[in-house]
Amino acid sequence: MTVPLLQVERLVISLPTPDGGRxxxxxxxxxxxxxxxxxxxxxxxxxxxTLTALAVMGLLPPGGRATGRIxxxxxxxxxxxxxxxxxxxxxxxxxxxxDPMTALHPMLSVERQMTEHLRHHRxxxxxxxxxxxxxxxxxxxxxxxxxxxRRYPHQFSGGMRQRVAIAMALVCGPRLLIADEPxxxxxxxxxxxxxxxxxxxxxxxxxxxxxxxxxxxxxxxxADRVGVMYAGRIVEEGxxxxxxxxxRHPYTAGLLAALPDAxxxxxxxxxxxxxxxxxxxxxxxxxxxxxxxxxxxxxSRPACTGAEPPxxxxxxxxxxxxxxxxxxxxxx
Numbered sequence: 001m002t003v004p005l006l007q008v009e010r011l012v013i014s015l016p017t018p019d020g021g022r023x024x025x026x027x028x029x030x031x032x033x034x035x036x037x038x039x040x041x042x043x044x045x046x047x048x049x050t051l052t053a054l055a056v057m058g059l060l061p062p063g064g065r066a067t068g069r070i071x072x073x074x075x076x077x078x079x080x081x082x083x084x085x086x087x088x089x090x091x092x093x094x095x096x097x098x099d100p101m102t103a104l105h106p107m108l109s110v111e112r113q114m115t116e117h118l119r120h121h122r123x124x125x126x127x128x129x130x131x132x133x134x135x136x137x138x139x140x141x142x143x144x145x146x147x148x149x150r151r152y153p154h155q156f157s158g159g160m161r162q163r164v165a166i167a168m169a170l171v172c173g174p175r176l177l178i179a180d181e182p183x184x185x186x187x188x189x190x191x192x193x194x195x196x197x198x199x200x201x202x203x204x205x206x207x208x209x210x211x212x213x214x215x216x217x218x219x220x221x222x223a224d225r226v227g228v229m230y231a232g233r234i235v236e237e238g239x240x241x242x243x244x245x246x247x248r249h250p251y252t253a254g255l256l257a258a259l260p261d262a263x264x265x266x267x268x269x270x271x272x273x274x275x276x277x278x279x280x281x282x283x284x285x286x287x288x289x290x291x292x293x294x295x296x297x298x299x300s301r302p303a304c305t306g307a308e309p310p311x312x313x314x315x316x317x318x319x320x321x322x323x324x325x326x327x328x329x330x331x332x
Contacts, residue, residue, distance in 0.1 A: 004032035005208045006056070006176055007071035013051050016063035023285045026051050027232040028068075033176065038202055038209040040223030040240070042216060042255065044281055047229040049212045050098075053178045056210075057095050058085040072176070091121040094169035095178040100161040104153040104168075110137075111149035114168050121172045136167040139204075140197060159190035163197065170201070177201075180212045195221045216255050220244050225317075228252045231282055231292035234311060238318030248327060249320040250297050251277075291322070299324055 013026035026048040033039045041049045055066045058077065070077040072093065077085055089095075097103035105113055114136070115129035124132065130149065137145035140163040153161055162182065169177060179198065183191040199222065201207055211222055219226050219240065226244065227237040228251065236249035247253040257275040279296040288294055290305040297304065303323040311321045 002034050004034050004071075005073060006033040006210075007069070008032070008052070008056070009069040009071070011052065011055060011066060011068040011070065013048070013055055013060065013064060013066045015061065017285065021285075022065075025232055025284055026055070026066075029229070029232075029234055031227050031234065031237065033208050033210060035208055036202060036206045038198075038211060038222055038224050040211045040213065040219040040226045041229060042213055042219050042226060043229035044214055046281055046284075048232040049229050050180055052229075053095065053180055053210060053212055056178065057089060057093065058082065090117055090169075090174065091172050092174055093176045093178070094172070094174040096162075096165050096169050096180065096182055098181045098184055100158070100165040101153060103165055104161065106153055109150060109152055110164055110168075114149070114171050117168065117171055133167075133171060136171045137164070139170075139201075140164075140167045142167065157190075158186055159193060162186065162190075162194055166194075166197065166201075170205070170207075174207075176208045176210070178210045178212070181214070182211065183213070183215070183218055191218075198222060216244065216259055228255070231287060232284060233292075233321060235293070235321040236319070237311070238315070242315065242318050246327065248314050248318065248325055249293075249322045250299050250324075251293050254296075254298075293322075299326065 009030050011026055011029040012024060014022040015025050017023050029052055031039060041052065043049050051060070054060050056070055056077065060066060066078055068078065111130065111133060114133040115126065118124050118129040118132055133149055134145045137148055142148045142160065142163055153164070156164060182198065183194050186194065195218065198209065202209060211218065213219065223240045225238065226240050227234045228243070228249065229235065230251050236243060236247065236252045243252060244256065247256055254275070254277040258277060260274065277296060282288060282292055282295070290307065291297070291309055294300055294304050301324050309321045309323050311319045313319045314325050
């Protein structure tokens, strides 16, 4: 049996509130990432997916607290001293942040940003660090990688900036890459190129990845397994083909129903009317009784108003946090 590279167990993240209290932003989240596996975490803005990734990186916002366990290669990241955790960033675990324009320093050349990283973590000479940076820019298909090193972030297009950010994350050879909304604000053709790039890097480098997105289309193109988050919890998880073609939680089904359908002719003709999810996610400080999705759910039952439903298996490797399974024998 393959030992997971990353094991997140019962992760709870609390954040301070203006009135001096605390709110649970991530609640009892657990998942694994195996060697060479791509795990997708999907959900609407505010569901806790980026905070989960920031906890893995040790980069929670001021006042944020995490409990539970985040095991990486046998070490509990939450039990490490901050200095020891920081030493792993870039070297063992790296992250591509949502907006490459703000993630890259606007006043420093690409060479400065990439070689600083290498010289700190790998103790390379200036020449060796520059050669490695050129190699990584070439790997992510940046034209004229030597010339690109001398340029600044604003001199690249959005898609090229994203490729530079990916090269910078990979330059020290991490084993786990976290990509937070890697295709946000990019046009469709550039998005497709970034997705192909991530797949190729996984295959060529044996990278493990966590991909965070609100776009279920990205999940279908990239992930091996998918976890869907709502109101700080994972409400459905399982292999990508099962979750995306046979969703068992009404929230997952609602996200998929809201995707545009290219139609049977593949020419963009809408096969059916888009179905928007009603309502909005609940405030984390004021969750409804029972299931947090209840006010927006189209298939609620009396059982949904009791205790918040636990995550339970409904098929091998497939679990939902819902008392109503539409595919269960005898379900209405």
